[in-house]
Amino acid sequence: MTLEIYWGSGSPYAWRVLLAAELKRIPYESKLLEFSKGHLRTPEFLALNPRGKVPVIRDGDVTLAESMAILAYLDRKYPDPPLFGRTPEEAGRITLATSELDAYVREPLTAVTRWLFGDKPRTPDIDEALAKVVPEIQRVDARLASATWFVGDAPTAADLVWFPPMRTLVRANARTEPRSRELNLFPFAELYPNIGAWIARVEKLPGYDRTFPPHWR
Template sequence: MNVEGSTMDHELFWISGSPYAWQVQLALEYKGVSYVSRRLDAGKQEHRAPAFLALNPRGKVPVLKTGDTALYESVAIIAFLDRAHPAVPLLGQTAQQHGRVWQRVNEFENYTRDLFDVEIVRPLLRGRAKDDPEAMRASAARAVEALGWMEQALSITPYLADDHITAADIVALPNIQMLRRVAARPEAINMGLGLEDLGGRLPALGAWLSRMETMRGYDAAYPPHWRS
């Protein structure tokens, strides 16, 4: 429920294509929480402007401003939203569910995301991948292996922590979609990374991606510059 120019309680500062901003947008849209969209232009370094640094001195998105409070770090914002707007829970309703969701979030954050973000996504985005194609192919193999726990979990339940969408799914989805996007680039295909069809290699993950792409709010949160 992205409300441009309105006076809502929440203001979201974001950059199109940032997986971390996308996580928070998905949470807001899925929960049906109204917010004012404050899209920043990375090309103009708006996230480095003094007004934004006053909200987050690290100069990174997302930032959620609610009244006089500004929160940053995407998972912390999702946790805040779940407490502030509990009608559509993302962090479980029982102690066991709560722990399970946080387990999955941490599994993705600690053992999965950085491998393909640092070793595959960034080199491809920054034009450095062709410097060492063999190292890139080795990283791609490690990425598929790192996604193995998700494949196993999703062969048991339709979503990562339960039979419905939780914060674990919302945290993982944008980073995996970014991996798929860069893996479809001609240079990635020419290097033989083999990541352009993750769903074919990891069928349970592929089915999960298809389900997630139909979740409430997915289209509204989709990075606008990816549509062009």
């Protein structure tokens, strides 16, 4: 039975999983669900994931939710190329990078991106979020100044996990000027050229186009 991937357009968590499947060249059946049509609230989908969230995979008898669990599963089942490195040190550094995104960056970054796309006035909350996000982005840009990928010489889970939120931020910046200019995030690729170049590299990976959020086109 073909691997089935349930995903939603633009979901950063689901995007990780699609990128992993493409990187590993795993054949899969795409099950694109629409949030606005209530597809995640149907009894059929809730039977797969009672939390009603994507991503979810089905692989024969195995049903699995939570993006990091899915990456771990796919990596064990299809070891090449490895998502979590080839050495203990690489595994540690990759997991550090994915944990850092989820622990320290995701929440303030979501606040900044939402503000950019919205029409609310600037509040201290946004400045607080920005003060957390900017040093993190600067660190990533500095890291990518001397490296092609986050860890080692090939894309890993670290790249796949950081890519969707970074690509979302780039999109938000391009589409929300002058709000993005007000936050000193515009033009993103000029301010953070190494992140810009890394994004272009990810976008050249085979199969990338199939993972691109349909509603962004």
